[in-house]
Amino acid sequence: MSRRKLSDEEIAVGLSKLEGWKVDGEWLKKRFDFRNFALSLDFVNKVGEFAEEADHHPDIKFGWGYVEIELTTHDTGGLTQNDFDLAGKIQGIDH
Secondary structure, rough: OOOOOOOOOHHHHHHHHOOOOEEOOEEEEEEOOOOHHHHHHHEEEEEEHHHHHHHOOOEEEOOOOEEEEEEEEEHHHEHHHHHHHHHHHHHOOOO
16 A cells, blocks of 8 residues: 655546546545435445455545545545545445
8 A cells, every 4th residue: 555645747647547536635535426315325334345445544424315535645644546546446336
């Protein structure tokens, strides 16, 4: 796992490989929409499994019909390859 803070150019390359994600300061963010609360909760649980496997944990906000994911690497004070790797795995979850 890479904990080196990425340059702006590396962030742009990483972002180009993701669909619907945006960078907001030191955070990589995306909102996912669902038909109901149960589907949102199921998605959060799947994200949790990937996060535990990667030992890299996003901030998650969810409610009826939505999940918001925010990724950063706190100990580097910014985005690392770990954030983009986990975003790619999250993006691949069937929803």
